[in-house]
Amino acid sequence: xxxxxxxxxxxxxxxxxxxxxxxxxxxxxxxxxxxxxxxxxxxxxxxxxxxxxxxxxxxxxxxxxxxxxxxxxxxxxxxxxxxxxxxxxxxxxxxxxxxxxxxxxxxxxxxxxxxxxxxxxxxxxx
Amino acid sequence: xxxxxxxxxxxxxxxxxxxxxxxxxxxxxxxxxxxxxxxxxxxxxxxxxxxxxxxxxxxxxxxxxxxxxxxxxxxxxxxxxxxxxxxxxxxxxxxxxxxxxxxxxxxxxxxxxxxxxxxxxxxxxx
Numbered sequence: 001x002x003x004x005x006x007x008x009x010x011x012x013x014x015x016x017x018x019x020x021x022x023x024x025x026x027x028x029x030x031x032x033x034x035x036x037x038x039x040x041x042x043x044x045x046x047x048x049x050x051x052x053x054x055x056x057x058x059x060x061x062x063x064x065x066x067x068x069x070x071x072x073x074x075x076x077x078x079x080x081x082x083x084x085x086x087x088x089x090x091x092x093x094x095x096x097x098x099x100x101x102x103x104x105x106x107x108x109x110x111x112x113x114x115x116x117x118x119x120x121x122x123x124x125x126x
Numbered sequence: 127x128x129x130x131x132x133x134x135x136x137x138x139x140x141x142x143x144x145x146x147x148x149x150x151x152x153x154x155x156x157x158x159x160x161x162x163x164x165x166x167x168x169x170x171x172x173x174x175x176x177x178x179x180x181x182x183x184x185x186x187x188x189x190x191x192x193x194x195x196x197x198x199x200x201x202x203x204x205x206x207x208x209x210x211x212x213x214x215x216x217x218x219x220x221x222x223x224x225x226x227x228x229x230x231x232x233x234x235x236x237x238x239x240x241x242x243x244x245x246x247x248x249x250x251x252x
Contacts (some may be wrong), residue, residue: 036239075201094220094237111220113162
């Protein structure tokens with residue numbers, strides 16, 4: 001797999017409830033940075049964050065609108081969609097990934113507006 | 127200029143107080159979208175937004191950490207730095223650009239966290 005394909009497969013696993021499989025595609029010192037929230041280092045910290053993020057979420061879709069890769073760097077523009085019951089929380093996201101020469105992700109950094117997430121979550125949960 | 131070079135030159139003009147020159151590099155229906163804020167259509171709307179954004183700013187630097195281009199699409203990861211007096215407001219940003227075949231930017235979309243901007247501005251202005 002080239003770096004863009006690694007990112008595609010990683011996203012496929014993250015959004016299909018295959019967290020163990022996703023973590024097989026990251027380095028042991030992977031940096032997982034949600035810019036407004038902060039950085040997690042290592043697969044277990046990534047797992048903890050993702051498990052917490054997915055709590056109460058019934059379905060997740062990352063709709064990738066644009067994805068561009070050069071060398072080890074992959075940047076994408078997405079709409080991350082979280083289904084809660086029969087409602088969807090849509091979060092616009094721009095992602096930065098670095099994939100090493102062994103095909104493992106060493107950086108996943110997402111840019112988004114935290115207030116957008118919070119307000120849409122509140123609108124759904126009431 | 128290829129699309130990445132158009133973006134480079136556009137950023138150079140925006141950050142060197144050459145707004146007229148920057149607007150020469152955009153289409154007449156350019157979409158300028160600051161994701162947490164909203165979309166502006168057309169060069170004059172872009173001008174109005176940028177003039178308001180730069181009010182009270184003494185110096186602007188867009189430090190481009192990563193930039194990747196394929197076809198007409200350019201994505202980058204930046205630290206946008208705004209100097210107010212002797213203090214810098216640093217805003218992490220991910221940008222999406224589309225450059226048409228005539229070398230004009232038809233889309234500039236920036237992803238960032240609005241609270242980060244507001245909190246850092248408040249910290250500087252008191």
